[in-house]
Amino acid sequence: MIMKNKKNIYSYIILLLLIVSVLIGMTACSPVLTPTDTKASEETTETTETTETTETTETTETTETTETVEITPSIETIGDYEIYPTGERGKIEGNSPFKAEETTLWEIHDLKNDRTIATIPVPDDYKQPIKSEDLYLESGIVLIAYSESTGDRIVLNEAQNLVYYWDKEMTYKAWLPLKEKYDKATEALSWFYMWTIQVAEDDAVTLKVDLGNGAGTTNYEFYRVDYPSIKTLSDLKVYLSQLFSDDMVTELMKDKRFQEVDGVLYTLMADRGSDLSRGISYYGAHNIDNEHYSFDVLVEIINIDQEPYGNIIGHEYASFPLEETNKVLRFKSLRLLY
Structure with a gap:
């Protein structure tokens, strides 16, 4: 009887030990969150919330900045025109005021008619206007680029698809008689040398x-x-x-x-015709002292000797002095560039 009771006791002890072992194993597999871990978890949550708040704030600031009307420094889209640097260096012959190795070719593309209307050398230190209100110098005259040091400007006449190189004081009203004088003078000069x-x-x-x-x-x-x-x-x-x-x-x-x-x-009757290696001409003017001016001409040099034909391979530059005497503007020197 006693032996039988001892066997039962031993069975109960073994069963109890098994139950305890199972409980210990379950406890070991479950992660225990200490007070320190709880604090770290709260900080992580706060950090995440802070990050989200920061990102929201930055997004808001970006949205506010975008509302300011500005133009990308590398490409301008102005009405029906796209203006952009090509990345190619200019090649300039003649007495140019800027060096070829310090200029980049820019193109002006007429989006409406899908054609390039100008390929011009622009000095590297020239800036493009950033604010939209700086674009139009006057009605129909668009500022393409300008020099911060001299104030000289390159502008586009939208009505005529023409590019001008102007000094900082030049206006279309002052420019017009200079250009008209040049047109008449080159016509007269052509009677002796071309037509x-x-x-x-x-x-x-x-x-x-x-x-x-x-x-x-x-x-x-x-x-x-x-x-x-x-x-x-x-x-x-x-x-x-x-x-x-x-x-x-x-x-x-x-x-x-x-x-x-x-x-x-x-x-x-002795016509010689024009020079086929000369392309589009671009004009400029500088007012020296209201009695003396320089009229500047920049003409494209076209490849006509080898394929691919018709490519622009450089520009020729010349500046011609004008002097006003007895209220008449006259060229002191002039030659034909075409």
């Missing part, structure tokens, strides 16, 4: 003339000049005197292509 002045082709005379070309005195056909206000050599000299300095007029009048017969002016 023939308007003539009456049904009215010709044969004259023996030494043109100074090495051919000696030779018979040439001359045609009557049919140009308003120019009927005689004297008229021609007066016309040229409104455009060029006295020294230039004297040199031009030495040319034998104009001859007067019985009070009627005749000229030789």
Whole structure:
């Protein structure tokens, strides 16, 4: 009887030990959260909330900044135009005020007609306008880039798709008579070096003339000049005197292509055509002291010698002085760049 009771006791002890072992194993597998861990958890939660708050604040600030109207420094989209640097260096011939290695080619693209209207060298230190209110200098005149040191500007005439290089004081009203003077002067100069002045082709005379070309005195056909206000050599000299300095007029009048017969002016037909290696011209002007100006010309040089043909391979620059005498602006020097 006693032995049987002892066996039961031993069974109960073994069962109890098994239960205790199971309980200890379960406790070991469950993570225990200490007071320190609880605090760390709270800090992590707070940090997460703080981060989310910070991100929300930054998003709000970005949204407020975006509301300010600004233009990307690298590309401008102005109305129907896109203006951007190409990253290519310019190549400039002539007496340019800026060095080719310090300029980058910019293109102006007409979005409406899908064509590039200008490829121009821009000095690296020139800035683009950032604020939209700085874009329009006056009606139809858009500021493309400017120099902070000199105030010189490159502008676009929207109405005519033309690019101008201006000084800081130049306006379209002041620019217009300078450009008109240049157009008239180059037209007159072309009568001697490129084209023939308007003539009456049904009215010709044969004259023996030494043109100074090495051919000696030779018979040439001359045609009557049919140009308003120019009927005689004297008229021609007066016309040229409104455009060029006295020294230039004297040199031009030495040319034998104009001859007067019985009070009627005749000229030789001798067109040479334009230079096919010259492309679009861009113009500029600087007012030196309200009596002296410089008129600047920048013309594209086109590849015509090898493939690919038609590419712009550089620019030629020239600056021509004008002087106002007796309220008349006249070029002191000028040559054709085309």
